[in-house]
Amino acid sequence: MKLSFSPEDEQFRQEVAAWLQQNLTGEFEKLRYRGGPGDEHMFPEERKVWERKLAEGGWTCVGWAKEYGGRGCSIEQQVIFFEEYARAGAPGRVGHIGEGLAGPTIIAFGTQEQKEKYLPGIVAGTQLWCQGYSEPSAGSDLANVKTKARFDEARGKWIINGQKVWTSLAHESEYCFVIARTEPDSVAHKGLGFFLIEMDQPGIEVRPIEQITGTSEFNEVFFDDAVCDAGDIVGAPGDGWKVAMGLLGFERGVSTLGQQMQFQNELDEIVRLAKSNGAAQDPVIRQRIAGAHAELKIMRYNSMRILSGQSGSDGALQKEALIYKLFWSTWHRSLGELAMDVLGPECEILEDGPYELSRLQSMYLFVRADTIYGGTNQIQRNIIAERGLGMPREPKGAAK
Amino acid sequence: MEFAFTQEQDMIRETAAAFLAEVSDSAAIRRAMVTETGYDPQLWSRICTEMYWQAIHVPEASGGMGLGYVELVATMEQMGRSLLCSPFFATVCLAVNALRVAGNEAQQAYWLGQICEGSVTATLAFNGGSRHADAEAITATWQRDGDRYVLNGDYRYVIDGHSADLLIVAARAEGTSGAEGISLFLLPAHTVGVTRAWLPTMDQTRKQATVHMSGVMLAQDALMGAPGQGWESLAKIIDLAAIALAAEQVGGCQQLLDMTVAYTSERVQFNRTIASYQAVKHKAADMMLQTEVARSAIYYAACVAQEALEGGPLAGELSEAASVAKSYCSDAYFSLAGDSLQLFGGVGFTWEYDVHLYFKRAKSSEQLLGNGALHRERLASALLD
Numbered sequence: 001m002k003l004s005f006s007p008e009d010e011q012f013r014q015e016v017a018a019w020l021q022q023n024l025t026g027e028f029e030k031l032r033y034r035g036g037p038g039d040e041h042m043f044p045e046e047r048k049v050w051e052r053k054l055a056e057g058g059w060t061c062v063g064w065a066k067e068y069g070g071r072g073c074s075i076e077q078q079v080i081f082f083e084e085y086a087r088a089g090a091p092g093r094v095g096h097i098g099e100g101l102a103g104p105t106i107i108a109f110g111t112q113e114q115k116e117k118y119l120p121g122i123v124a125g126t127q128l129w130c131q132g133y134s135e136p137s138a139g140s141d142l143a144n145v146k147t148k149a150r151f152d153e154a155r156g157k158w159i160i161n162g163q164k165v166w167t168s169l170a171h172e173s174e175y176c177f178v179i180a181r182t183e184p185d186s187v188a189h190k191g192l193g194f195f196l197i198e199m200d201q202p203g204i205e206v207r208p209i210e211q212i213t214g215t216s217e218f219n220e221v222f223f224d225d226a227v228c229d230a231g232d233i234v235g236a237p238g239d240g241w242k243v244a245m246g247l248l249g250f251e252r253g254v255s256t257l258g259q260q261m262q263f264q265n266e267l268d269e270i271v272r273l274a275k276s277n278g279a280a281q282d283p284v285i286r287q288r289i290a291g292a293h294a295e296l297k298i299m300r301y302n303s304m305r306i307l308s309g310q311s312g313s314d315g316a317l318q319k320e321a322l323i324y325k326l327f328w329s330t331w332h333r334s335l336g337e338l339a340m341d342v343l344g345p346e347c348e349i350l351e352d353g354p355y356e357l358s359r360l361q362s363m364y365l366f367v368r369a370d371t372i373y374g375g376t377n378q379i380q381r382n383i384i385a386e387r388g389l390g391m392p393r394e395p396k397g398a399a400k
Numbered sequence: 401m402e403f404a405f406t407q408e409q410d411m412i413r414e415t416a417a418a419f420l421a422e423v424s425d426s427a428a429i430r431r432a433m434v435t436e437t438g439y440d441p442q443l444w445s446r447i448c449t450e451m452y453w454q455a456i457h458v459p460e461a462s463g464g465m466g467l468g469y470v471e472l473v474a475t476m477e478q479m480g481r482s483l484l485c486s487p488f489f490a491t492v493c494l495a496v497n498a499l500r501v502a503g504n505e506a507q508q509a510y511w512l513g514q515i516c517e518g519s520v521t522a523t524l525a526f527n528g529g530s531r532h533a534d535a536e537a538i539t540a541t542w543q544r545d546g547d548r549y550v551l552n553g554d555y556r557y558v559i560d561g562h563s564a565d566l567l568i569v570a571a572r573a574e575g576t577s578g579a580e581g582i583s584l585f586l587l588p589a590h591t592v593g594v595t596r597a598w599l600p601t602m603d604q605t606r607k608q609a610t611v612h613m614s615g616v617m618l619a620q621d622a623l624m625g626a627p628g629q630g631w632e633s634l635a636k637i638i639d640l641a642a643i644a645l646a647a648e649q650v651g652g653c654q655q656l657l658d659m660t661v662a663y664t665s666e667r668v669q670f671n672r673t674i675a676s677y678q679a680v681k682h683k684a685a686d687m688m689l690q691t692e693v694a695r696s697a698i699y700y701a702a703c704v705a706q707e708a709l710e711g712g713p714l715a716g717e718l719s720e721a722a723s724v725a726k727s728y729c730s731d732a733y734f735s736l737a738g739d740s741l742q743l744f745g746g747v748g749f750t751w752e753y754d755v756h757l758y759f760k761r762a763k764s765s766e767q768l769l770g771n772g773a774l775h776r777e778r779l780a781s782a783l784l785d
Contacts, residue, residue: 003403003703004713271783280784283777290776293783294724298693301403301700308404322694323689378682385681388688390663392676 003304005076012073013080019057019314020088020359021180028091033359035092036262038366040217044172047094051125061099061123068107068115069123074388075307078160079257086261094172098122098129102177102196109194109243118175118196132164132178132197132221133244140379143189147223151230151237156226158195160203163220170206170219173199178223179244182237192240196232203227213365214355224376256303256324263296263332266363270339273360279342288338295331302327322388326380329370337366403699405474412467413474419451420482426754428607432485433757436598437563438607439485447486448518454492455516457709458500469640469709473647473702477695483757484606487521490560493644494637495522498568501640502624502633504586511566511586522566524641525555525611526634533638533770535579535631540613541626542571542583550621551585551593551616551754557768561609562598565589568624569611570634579631584624603764605757636708637656639722642703642769646722646729649765650698653691653733656740656758660684663744671675671737674743683739690732694725701725720779730766737762753760 001352005013023031028050034042054060063078064070073081080253093099106114121127138144147162160180170176176197199206203226208216235243244273267289274280274289305320339360350359357365371377386390405413423443428772433697448454458464473491479488496515499508510770514520528539540553551571555561568588573581573688589596625657626632655755661684664675704721707714714721737759741748748755 004701275784286780286784287773287776289783290779291727293779294697294727294776295693297720297724298697298700298728302693302696303697304403305696308402319688320692321686323692326685326689327693378678381682381685382678384685384688389657389681389684391661391665391681391684392673394676394678394681 005080009074009076009080012077013084016059016081016084017088019059020084020090022215023053023057023092024088031091032089033091033265035094036367038213038217039359040092040168040360041215043091044094047091048125048128048172050091051093051095051128053125055123055125060095061103064099064103064107066122068103069121079307082258083261086258086265089265091115093124094128094169095125097131097169097173098127098175102129102132104174105177105194105234105243105246106196108246111231113231114196121174127175128169128173130167130170130173130176130221132167132176134166135163136165140376142244143192143353145179145181145192147178148179148184149182149193149195149228149237150184150231151182155227156230158193158230158233160195160223160226160228162223163225165218166209166219167206167219167221168217169220170199171208175199176221177234180241182240186238189241191238192244193237194234194240194243195228196234197226197228201226211366212368213357213362215362245372256306256328257300259328260296260300260303263299263328264334266335266339266360267292267296269360270335270342274342275338277342277344277346279344285338285342288334288341292331292335292338295327299328299331319388322384325375326384327376329367329377329380332370333367336360336367340364369393402676405470405701409470409474413478416451416453416475417481420478420484421783424482424484426757429483429485429754429757433604436607438560439487444486444521444770445518447488452516452543453488454496454518456492458496458512458516462508463516464512468702469632469706472644472701473698473705475728476644476647477651477654477698480648481655482653483605483655483754483761487523487563489606489641489644490523490564491515491521494524494559495564495566495568497640497644497709498524498584498624498633498637499586501636502630503586504624506621507586507624514566520565521560521563522568523558523560523564524559524568524570525558526570526638527557528554529556532774533768534774535582535635536577537765538572538582540569540571541574542585543574545617547620549583549585549618549620550612551618553613555611555613556599556608558596558609558611559768560607561611562596562607563609566732567611569613570630571613573628574657575626578717579635581628582630582634583627584630584634585614585622586624587618587622591618593617601764603760605761606764616663629689636718638769639718640705640708642722642726642775643698643705645765645769646694646701646725647698649729649733649762650691650694652686652758652761652765653694653729653736656733656736656755657687657691659755660687660740660743667745680743683743683784687736687739689752690736694729694732697728719784723770723778725773726770726774727779730775731772733762768779 035047062071062073062081066072135145150159152159178195178197179192183194203224205222207220209218210216279285302320416576439680455464456467462464527537530537542549542551568586570584593614595612597610601608664680665673703722704714708718741755741759744755747753
């Protein structure tokens with residue numbers, strides 16, 4: 001075990017920090033610490049400009065191979081990049097779904113034509129993506145998608161009909177990747193396809209969902225005879241589930257360390273607040289702040305174990321990766337509650353009317369989503385028990 | 401950055417696991433725990449001659465294996481898993497660390513040599529009976545008498561204090577408080593004026609004792625470090641020991657989890673194994689989460705401890721890493737023990753099943769060297785004051 005970075009990596013760290021210091025200025029100054037989860041609705045246009053600025057500096061897709069336009073950074077350098085990015089308070093990335101999900105999926109499963117068509121726009125920060133997975137009746141039971149894809153021989157195109165929900169950034173995105181049923185009578189994870197769909201077309205309507213925060217970053221997306229080129233299905237018709245599951249693997253990447261830096265920023269704010277308003281004298285608050293601090297530290301070590309790619313006990317199964325989502329989401333939810341309890345009665349008072357939340361208020365409300373999206377805590381516990389501990393699956397209910 | 405075990409470290413862990421599975425099964429634990437000494441001298445002798453664990457992180461120059469804290473932690477994890485009854489924790493995690501941190505060349509050469517030979521067990525005594533494992537806990541006193549030191553006072557909660565051959569003790573100059581005036585001394589347990597008594601404990605797998613000092617006369621060479629300047633060293637020793645103890649707690653967590661999954665996968669109610677119910681699975685998932693999080697904490701803390709002993713950029717993080725690890729692992733172990741007992745149901749409440757051994761060990765190691773709340777307060781103090 002060795003925890004230090006090499007001198008070359010430390011130099012890379014300085015390079016990243018210096019670039020951010022020079023460029024996160026002027027028109028971008030107001031974007032600091034903005035646009036993260038729960039704050040995605042803020043400054044979308046300015047953040048698009050920032051995304052292109054990043055691309056000009058070569059700071060998008062840093063972990064992608066050079067042949068796909070990436071920077072070819074090692075795991076260590078990716079960790080450093082995401083840490084420095086968050087440390088500088090650089091804004092939530094509008095391009096993160098393309099860079100973290102769509103791009104890696106296309107690289108892993110896509111055709112040469114798809115790579116040429118889609119990857120450059122992601123690298124350049126000019127084409128944004130959103131994710132079309134969940135549906136009203138396909139939440140935890142993701143395989144229960146009803147959206148249909150029918151191949152129209154005459155037009156040589158796929159015709160998509162159905163509804164997606166909880167699609168973040170749908171209103172800002174050029175493209176959406178969608179799982180839809182290619183075999184009409186198929187059930188569950190069989191008979192699905194994975195489609196790359198252009199958003200700007202008459203067959204697609206995006207409606208924002210007003211959230212608990214009073215703001216909207218999630219949307220409903222309606223497909224009414226939307227079209228998709230024959231060449232824009234990833235994998236064969238029927239292989240959609242395999243492609244989608246491969247994609248989930250990319251979600252547990254190095255960006256978790258950047259996310260933790262954002263958590264650290266939030267915790268730092270709570271600590272400052274507690275010291276200034278006297279909450280730091282309260283022994284119960286002291287215990288909770290220290291507990292949050294300890295667990296955030298461990299969260300980082302846990303990510304380092306994941307990235308080092310070896311399990312602690314048997315080497316075969318990455319147990320520390322299996323528990324990660326449940327760990328951070330639960331921790332973050334508690335942090336929201338801690339923030340309000342540190343504020344005391346002041347936690348009720350808004351920045352401004354009619355419903356302008358402070359950063360901590362917004363965090364407190366938004367973290368309730370953390371334990372729901374991307375696999376609820378209940379689903380996470382099923383996965384941990386079944387895959388991590390080999391316990392039996394719950395029998396499924398009869399199909400209606 | 402490589403935050404994973406090397407092949408050699410894996411081998412050390414696997415060798416330890418295989419050996420302990422053979423020598424520390426339930427029957428062996430139960431035989432050892434009802435004796436006053438609390439361990440099987442023949443097994444300890446085997447450990448000292450065949451495994452050489454007592455010498456694991458003693459430098460080669462002093463006759464040891466010269467391995468690092470990561471190897472020590474990996475071994476402690478396995479000992480915690482099999483609930484090994486032995487003087488290892490007191491001798492290696494307390495006394496060897498004390499000798500390495502505070503001992504002078506002559507003290508190290510002689511006593512580390514003796515420990516490595518397996519001829520001496522040792523322990524550390526500092527707490528006069530306080531609920532806090534801090535400087536205030538030290539109530540025994542030292543004073544000069546010509547060219548000698550005189551020690552008076554009492555120690556409580558001394559691990560293996562009644563059986564150890566060598567005592568390392570902390571005492572304070574009369575009239576001092578807090579971190580002031582503290583000195584460390586090293587003395588054979590049979591020194592005139594030392595009285596020791598076994599304290600029967602609820603957790604029978606780790607023995608505790610009282611040590612009473614009445615006008616104990618010590619020569620100059622018994623002093624470790626500069627007189628009155630001992631707290632900094634002792635704090636470091638306690639942090640190092642707390643990290644090792646946390647590793648033992650993680651081993652206990654893993655064993656409880658494995659036992660619980662195995663039992664619930666056999667136990668049938670309503671024509672299904674109870675492991676197939678989500679109420680049971682979700683509890684087991686939480687147990688696995690706590691175990692893995694705890695493990696991440698101790699591996700990091702082990703790297704920090706290594707640098708604290710031998711130098712490196714992480715050395716300054718020792719106190720924080722110890723508090724992070726000991727607070728999380730203490731709470732996790734006890735939580736898992738309670739959950740395990742619950743999921744075992746009625747049989748978990750019996751003396752026959754082993755759950756109670758872990759349940760009791762979880763509470764005793766939680767309280768040893770500072771419980772979760774104490775270590776969180778240490779963290780809070782650094783963050784907020």
